[in-house]
Amino acid sequence: xxxxxxxxxxxxxxxxxxxxxxxxxxxxxxxxxxxxxxxxxxxxxxxxxxxxxxxxxxxxxxxxxxxxxxxxxxxxxxxxxxxxxxxxxxxxxxxxxxxxxxxxxxxxxxxxxxxxxxxxxxxxxxxxxxx
Amino acid sequence: xxxxxxxxxxxxxxxxxxxxxxxxxxxxxxxxxxxxxxxxxxxxxxxxxxxxxxxxx
Numbered sequence: 001x002x003x004x005x006x007x008x009x010x011x012x013x014x015x016x017x018x019x020x021x022x023x024x025x026x027x028x029x030x031x032x033x034x035x036x037x038x039x040x041x042x043x044x045x046x047x048x049x050x051x052x053x054x055x056x057x058x059x060x061x062x063x064x065x066x067x068x069x070x071x072x073x074x075x076x077x078x079x080x081x082x083x084x085x086x087x088x089x090x091x092x093x094x095x096x097x098x099x100x101x102x103x104x105x106x107x108x109x110x111x112x113x114x115x116x117x118x119x120x121x122x123x124x125x126x127x128x129x130x131x
Numbered sequence: 132x133x134x135x136x137x138x139x140x141x142x143x144x145x146x147x148x149x150x151x152x153x154x155x156x157x158x159x160x161x162x163x164x165x166x167x168x169x170x171x172x173x174x175x176x177x178x179x180x181x182x183x184x185x186x187x188x
Binding site: 037038041042045046048049052056100101104107108111112115118119122 | 133138141142145146148149152153158
């Protein structure tokens with residue numbers, strides 16, 4: 001494997017900046033660290049998974065602290081970063097509860113966010129020279 | 132697209148691709164690991180589906 005910028009540990013500030021970028025745009029943390037193939041796969045797969053979930057009429061859950069499970073769903077949705085913000089801004093993700101694919105859509109959207117959180121942690125480990 | 136099996140396969144594909152890319156560095160290894168994950172997800176889904184079949188709702 002060719003040497004990349006991740007072969008040496010990054011300073012804390014840079015590592016946290018990489019995490020923020022990795023959260024905002026899936027895969028960008030790995031691209032920043034020179035792991036181009038991984039970055040592109042994450043960017044395409046996670047964005048597509050999120051969009052597919054919305055296409056299946058899944059919902060973007062609101063932050064309702066009175067409903068802990070809904071709030072957790074909202075937190076998971078937020079994990080995907082910019083696609084979530086864009087979907088919210090454009091009014092997508094209203095969800096249609098009676099749609100046969102509603103629960104599937106929710107699952108795709110939630111899991112895309114959770115997987116991106118794992119990707120962010122992986123980018124952090126690479127930035128700190130642990131991988 | 133409303134086939135439960137089809138949606139399960141697509142979901143498994145996305146998750147397998149991301150996990151294989153996360154956990155393996157070489158493309159060849161990623162392909163092997165991703166293929167095993169995908170087969171495992173689909174196989175487990177079918178087996179669990181049949182196990183649940185006789186249960187009343």
